[in-house]
Each structure stands twice: as structure tokens, then as C-alpha cells.
Amino acid sequence: MSAAERRVALARAALTVVDRDGVHAATTRAIVAEAQMPLGSFHYAVPSRDELLRDVVELVVADEGDAALAGLLGEAVDPRDAIRRTLTAYLDHVRAQPGREQAMFELTQYALRSPELDDLPAEQYARYHALAAEVLTAAETHLGIRWTVPVAELARLVVTITDGVTLAWLADRDDAAAERTIDLATAALAPFAASA
């Protein structure tokens, strides 16, 4: 097994640990235990723990992107329906993997505090915003509408809402309240769609 293979295996194991027990529990020993490797392998495959966490963040962002794009089901023709379905699909994703979603936030904030990783969050959110913009643009052609405000700005608002909904749900696990918030957000966003 090459050093490069070990590195990606360790990153995956680290994500599993962070998902299950949080960032503060992702010690080198916990990670190698999850990957079923001896401790010595760690610093042979990766220079430092922070370096590995950088890989983990990129792993999370990639996964998040897949989930977001997968939620785009073209069943709805009504823009209102499309918005609600997409937001609900995201909420379902959060409820299915709460640890993963929390890990995302923990990693972002850990990175912000670490001098060697504090450039990551900006990149991470740029990726999210670009992703949301992509989905919104796809929705334009797909639904035969156009957004009456710049897609980039709307994308940021959408990410704002998904982040906020996720945070509140993680805190109180109130499914019904989260769904009502999504309904309300849908009603608030729908007016930005005009028929092309």
C-alpha cells in the first residue's frame, strides 16, 4: 500500500471519526484505529494532523456537492414546488446524516481558528455558493423561468437559509418546525422567479 493510498484512507477514516465523535475526538490514534493501521503509519503517510484535516474538508465539500445536485429532481414545474422540494431534500439529507453535517460546521470553525488552515473556509463557502448558483441556473432553463435578481446573490441567500435551517435543526431536532421554516422560506423566495 503506497503512501498516497494510505493518505486517502486516513482522510476517509478521519471523516468517519469526526462524523461519529466530533473534531476534538479526531486524534491521530483514533484515526489510525478507525483505519486499522498502526500509529506509525500516520506520519509516514501525512506530515501532520492539520494537513490531513485539510484533506477531510475537501472530502466533505465534495460529498456535499454530490448531495446538493442529487436533490435536483425535475418533477416539479411550479417554481414554488421546485424550491420547496430542493430545500426539503437538503433537510432530509441533514436528518439522514446529522453527524456529517455537524462535522462540516465543526471543521469550518476549527479551520478558522487554526493559522495553517484559516484560508480553507473562504474557499469552502465559495464552492458552496458556486454550487447553489449552478443549481439555480439549471432551474432557470429546466422550469422555463428567470430569476429577477442576480443568481450569485440569490445563491448566497439560499446557502444562508440551508445553513441556518441546519443549525437550528441540529440544536433542537424539531422536524415540524424545520419544515415550517422551509415552507416560509419557499414563500419568501418564490416571488424572485418570473416566467421567461
Place this chain on the structure above:
Amino acid sequence: MSAAERRVALARAALTVVDRDGVHAATTRAIVAEAQMPLGSFHYAVPSRDELLRDVVELVVADEGDAALAGLLGEAVDPRDAIRRTLTAYLDHVRAQPGREQAMFELTQYALRSPELDDLPAEQYARYHALAAEVLTAAETHLGIRWTVPVAELARLVVTITDGVTLAWLADRDDAAAERTIDLATAALAPFAASA
């Protein structure tokens, strides 16, 4: 100095440390150093570190409440203006004390991972939602309007938006983008206000 006084002093010192260096840096030694106490005083004043963090969370929530209510300036008569002013006031608060705001998120997520504190976040967010509802209701009488959707639901959406805006700004520190998001959110929320 009584044990109770020591405890609140330690909570304040802990918040200072979390604000400056993050939750993971808030060790017992760092906290007593900030409070200028000997290490032995710590476990005389408070049973455990987690117990103190519980105090810190309540401290943060209280501070947050003061900030939210302080932002409610009755200059605007237009509901649209009132919404934008309030959201902008919150953003200003975040920009003035970014560490404090990040500490809030870090504490919430730390609490979620800790078996002895995992009841805190629900309470914390219930307080936020109640606070937002309070502000919204005050706005009704103050502006002579009424909200066309239940205040409790609108309150949750408002907290969702402030949380989301804060997270994104902490990540990329893009002032202009955050303000555009607030403008857009204002446009999205304004239609929920009807003249009473």
C-alpha cells in the same frame, strides 16, 4: 472572595478565552490565567470544566439578547426599512465581535457532542426564537403593521437568516456580499408585513 463570585469571574474569563482563542483553547489553566487565579481555585469554585461551560453558554445567550434588543431603533416607519436596519445592526454586531459570534457556534456544537451538555442547544435556540418573536411583535405595534404569517414561524426564519449570514461572513469576511444578502433577505421578508 466567595466561591460564587469566583464562579462568575471564571465564567467571564472563560468567555474571554473562547472569544480570543476558541473552545479548544479554553483549558482550566488558560481560564484561571485569564482570571488571574491559581489553578487550585478552579475546582474549588466549580465542580468541573463542563459545568463552567454551561455557565458560559448562558452568559453568551444573555449578551446576544441584549445586542438584539439594542438594535431595535425606532427610526424607520417603513417595515422594509425596519427589517434591513435590524439585520444590518446584527451584522455590525458580528463584525465588531467576530470571535464572540464564532464562540457561540463553537459552544453550541461542543455542547451537542458532550453528553452532559447536549440539552443546552435546544434551550439556547428556544431563547433565540423567543427573542426574535419578541422583536417582531414589538415591531407590529411600533410600525402599525401586522405579520401575515405566525410570528413564531417568522421568528424562526429570521434566526435562520441571521445565523446563515453570520456563518458565511465568518468564513469569507465579505462585507459587501453579506450586505447584498441582507438586502435580498429584506426584499424576501417585507411582503409578510401588512398594514394593520
Place this chain on the structure above:
DNA sequence: GCGCGTCTGGGACACTTGTCCAACTTCGGG
């Protein structure tokens, strides 16, 4: 003055952490 409960604080304990190292195995090309 005295005794006792409250407070003080320095030191220690057991444990975990990230990182490193030196010895060991494996294996492909000359």
C-alpha cells in the same frame, strides 16, 4: 484569645496528545 469553617494555592497524579525515531520487513532491478 480561640476554634472552626471558609477560602487559598502550590504541587502532584494519571492520562492523553502530536510527533518522531530506529529497527524491521518487503520487493524489484541489476
Place this chain on the structure above:
DNA sequence: CCCGAAGTTGGACAAGTGTCCCAGACGCGC
């Protein structure tokens, strides 16, 4: 066959952690 590079691994280290303890100081009612 052999040798050197790549891979492997158990153990060690220094630093840092939460928590505890005990000898002492203080202050106040009797």
C-alpha cells in the same frame, strides 16, 4: 543473489490535560 529504496511498526518522548489533595491562611462568632 543482493542491495537499496520503499514501506511498516512498536515504542518512546515531551508537552499538555482535567482533576484532586493537603498544608496553610484568613476571618468571625464565642
